[in-house]
Amino acid sequence: MAVAAATGVLAAVMARTIVTPPTERPDDxxxxxxxxxxxxxxxxxxxxxxxxxxxxxxxxxxxxxxxxxxxxxxxxxxxxxxxxxxxxxxxxxxxxxxxxGWFYLGPEDLGLPFETVSVPLDVGAGAPAWLIPAEVPSDRWVIQVHGRAVTRPEGLRAVPVFRQAGYTSLLISYRNDGEAPFSGDGRYALGDTEWRDVDAAIEFAASRGARSIVLMGWSMGGAIVLQTATRTRHLDLLAGVVLESPVIDWADVVAFQGVALRLPTFIASVAMQVMGRRWGGLVTGQAVPIDFRRLDFVARADELELPMLLLHSNDDGFVPVTGSRSLATIRNDIVTFVPFGVARHTKLWNYDRPRFNSTISTWLVELPLRSPTSTED
CATH class of the missing domain: 2.40.10 (Thrombin, subunit H)
Structure with a gap:
């Protein structure tokens, strides 16, 4: 009885921690x-x-x-x-x-012109975003989607390489990230609802002239981008996906974090049950349970259509590289997988900026040839 109670408490704490946006990040x-x-x-x-x-x-x-x-x-x-x-x-x-891994605190640090805009959402007022125009007006855009427990500055590192390739950058906020409006429950859905805010950003970009859009997601932002790529109403506007240290399968990540916290292996499984059941909302505060099957893109790999550049470090430390490797193996027809050795989590640019930039720039040059709608002579 005591073991069951302890299991329930540990699983509840883990589940609530995962879906609750942190108010501060401790010094470590x-x-x-x-x-x-x-x-x-x-x-x-x-x-x-x-x-x-x-x-x-x-x-x-x-x-x-x-x-x-x-x-x-x-x-x-x-x-x-x-x-x-x-x-x-x-x-x-x-x-x-x-x-x-942040290096720039705001777009002014890049020395580039920018505009602060608002993307209308379905959860309240608009979400703030930074729009950094291409040097020469272009209909090619990239939408940057940051990860869990961070905000828009995370994606600033990738702005220069996209701008050099002729892309306008839109760095967005999304529900419950501390900048955008909160949802009714104020909880992360790990991509299962946040994708709607990326979809709204696609609509915004289209209203400003975007006709070919690349989505880039960092960490949990990768999970959000994958949901967008398979659920958007605007697939015709999307040209490709870039993922940096992405969450490909949340079950993999939750299990990995359980081991990192030195918890018994079954605690992670129970925590997912808590987050995935309606009754679990009594513990976590979620209004709607999370559909983890829908968040598993190893299992859903055949549903992906867009060309994808996948960057991940073998020693990530937060999001295991196993999901990325599995997806790259299953969908080697559309996925270009570039592993790093010791760059840790979302720090690939910081560790090896030339390789990070050259990998993205090369992929962007070749992107028209990878597009399923393009033709080759």
Whole structure:
């Protein structure tokens, strides 16, 4: 009886955590030292702090932000990195922070013209979005869909490569992400309802002249994009899909997270039962249960039609690469899969910017040949 009760409690907590948008992201990386003269910071060694590349560092409970560059020294006591800039806050006084794949905080950091627009949604007022026009007016657009527990700046890293290819970028917000209107229950549906907001963004883009649209999804944004690609009313406007560290099958991800939390393996299965049953809403606060079969694109692989570029790191740490590999194997006719070795979760651009950019630019050049509606001479 006690075991059953404990199982129920753990599964309920896990389920509620997954569908509840977090109000804050905790600092998880201790600061060992800051040298203002040398322009360096030394962090406790972690999988992320030891990763080469350029990253954001939010510190002191989000009251400060810096950009970190190359690793200068590493030992068992700390990882010393170059401080590229301190945008706000007192880095010298920081005791903890968290590394992020974000590098740009807003479109103004890119030095490009942009417009703040509003995309009408069916859950209330419009959702804010950034529109960054192509250098030369074009009917080719990319819609960037960020992941869970983050917001629009996540997709800014991909704007330059798309702009170089002649694309206008639309970086959207969606229900319950902290920027867009909340749904009635204020809960994530893991893509099962959020796709409607991407569909609304497609309509908005079309109203501004878009005729060929690429959808790009990051992490949970990948799950949202896949739902859009199979449920949209505007498939004729879509040219392809780019996914970065995507959720392909939520069952795979929930099980992986259960192991990471050192929970018994069956807890994840029970948590999915809670999220997938109407009675589970009493625990999670969901108004409608989640249809996990509809979110499994390994099982639904044959329903996909659009050319797809899939980028994922083998050591992701949050979303296992197994779903991406399975989808790429099953649908090698439409999926171009590019694995990274040690780039972690949604940090592929940060780890190897030239490879990230060249992979996308090459795929975009070849996209007309991959389109199911195109013809070859």
């Amino acid at each position: 990386t201790p600061v060992i030292a800051v040298d203002d003269v040398a322009g360096t910071i030394t962090l406790q060694p972690t999988a992320d702090s030891m990763l080469p590349g350029e990253y954001s560092f939010f510190f002191s409970a989000g009251t400060g932000h810096a950009r970190l560059g190359e690793i200068l020294a590493t030992d068992v006591k700390g990882v010393t990195r170059r401080v590229l800039s301190v945008d706000y806050g007192d880095l010298a006084a920081a005791e903890q922070g968290r590394l992020s």
